[in-house]
Amino acid sequence: MDRSLPAMNRRTLMSGIALAVATTQVGRGWAADAWPGKTVRIIVPFAPGGGADSSARVLAEVLAPQLGQSVIVENKPGAGSAIGVMAAAQSKDGHTLLMGSNSMVINPVLNPAITYDVARDFDAVGMVSGQPLVLVLPSSSKITSYAELVAEARARPGTLTAGNSGNGTLAHLTAELFALETRTSITSVPYKGESALLPDLIGGLVSFGFLNLPSVIAHVRSGRLRALAVSSPAPVAELANVPTLRSLGQPSLEVQGWAALVAPKGSIPKEGLARLESLLAQALATDTVKTRFAALSLEPVVRGRDATAQLLKAEAARWQQVIKARGIKADS
Template identity: 40%
Template sequence: MKAFAKIFSTGVLMCAAFSAAANDNFPNRPIKWVVPFTPGGAMDSMARAIGERLAQNLGQPVVIENRPGAGGTIGSALVAKSEPDGHTMMIVSIGHAVNPALYPKLSYDPVKSFEPVSLVAIVPNVLVVGPGVKANNVSELIATAKAQPGKLTYASAGNGTTIHLGAELFNAMAGVDIMHVPYKGSAPAMTDLLGRQVDMMFDSVSSAKPHIDSGRLKALAVTTTKRSSVLPNVPTLNEAGLKGYELNGWYAVFVPAKTPRPVVDKLNAEIVKAIKHPDVAKRFSQLGAEPVGSTPEELAKYLGSEIPRWTEVIRSRNIKAD
């Protein structure tokens, strides 16, 4: 027993020494930051803003690698198979919680294949109606939809997108039937909304704000439980009468499963620090994003609540991927 105890104790000390060494030596080469969508979008902009600060603070380049396709699953699969040493990480959106229900044959598990690092930001969407809709608030919109089932239409950026999910959640909670018109991206959807081809849309606050300010669109409510700093005078859907409605367009950072905890903690500390930097905060504000920064445990808990929530919405509304 004494011999066993000695061996066990030696093993514990060796593991502790290895973890400390991993932390002290990290990073020892450039960090690859996978963005599973095309350049230029909100996710890409956030990664680049944070990555610039990380590179300065960690003393190694942070290389953004865009791997778009299949709703973000191609990039996520790449990271899931990468070496778990902290030199490969990814930023994902709410799609990370949605994809298991949309793509039942994923090559990775959204929870087990990754280690959570930090929740980065929350981006509200806003319910806007076009020039042809007379409703001035959510209650009037619901009344109009109930009086004319299937007549009103909403645009989305495609099946399974946040914009689509937000509208289907609205349909379900309000007990209305507003017809879905999917587009290949939010830009053409917005064009047709302004052109009166469709009646309403759940768009990001930063994208919709210029049209709201010009008076071409009416903002009825935002989708988060707190008002947006970009549109402080616009109520939440909860405030507007649809009690319990919540849709957060969120962004978070993950690394491959089995990445040493000291490395995860170091990345977490540096990412949270970067989010608070004035230059990063300014960029987030331009994107309509509310900066967060969390512990790995808080992100794990949040993801654990989001997956079953959106799985239920997708299955009950029979939503399919494009």
């Protein structure tokens, strides 16, 4: 500062600088508090229905009044979720979120043509929900326990067929993980979704499968399918008498279908992410969300940004090992 300025002028200049700094700081604080400044969009990379879509729609209703803005859900299905994930990664409007799922981390590992990178292209906000898979087989099957299934797979290599909802899906990779962990040989049979698979599974045309809980619960209760185990850490209320794979000595087969909220990297200010992280945790703890999730066979999962980012990284590494070990390729 020029010390030759009169004392009054120096004081005036200093006051002006202080006011400018204070105004800038207030402006920054206001901008953070103001996020979001317009409608928030949650991209779901699947058609309507299913765990990720249902989770997004429940949260959209609960979060909107807390955020002070409308929250809309936009479905962008295709390419096993890759189209919607890419659309979200490329959105930089600062008000777009993605309801990601297991396929989000599986697809880039399975298909080199998919160029997004979860860690590079997204900021984690938090986990949302979890849903177990159920190991089921036709009620007509002579196999009545997990131990018998493993024994049969070892006695007749390659003859047991594992139906799944498509190449590279969680159902497919879990069956391949089963083969790795039990050192057995099975034949995977892909279908175009669980709805296409279920009639053949019930009819005994395929031997077994790891399917989503909501898809099989009615068939298990009716006796058309037999449930041998669930992949969740603890037994599920809907199938209280069905053991967990962990309790059967297979903790490595503990697999969850999950949904997580993420944002395009750097598109939302840190203060906005922190606010969203907090509001998400609060929403998942409400009776409204718990009740509506339970009706969908979903379990709220509260996990912060850092822990969610770590889980996404761990999931990618886990399925990369399975895909490499089993020589799984993307559909051409």
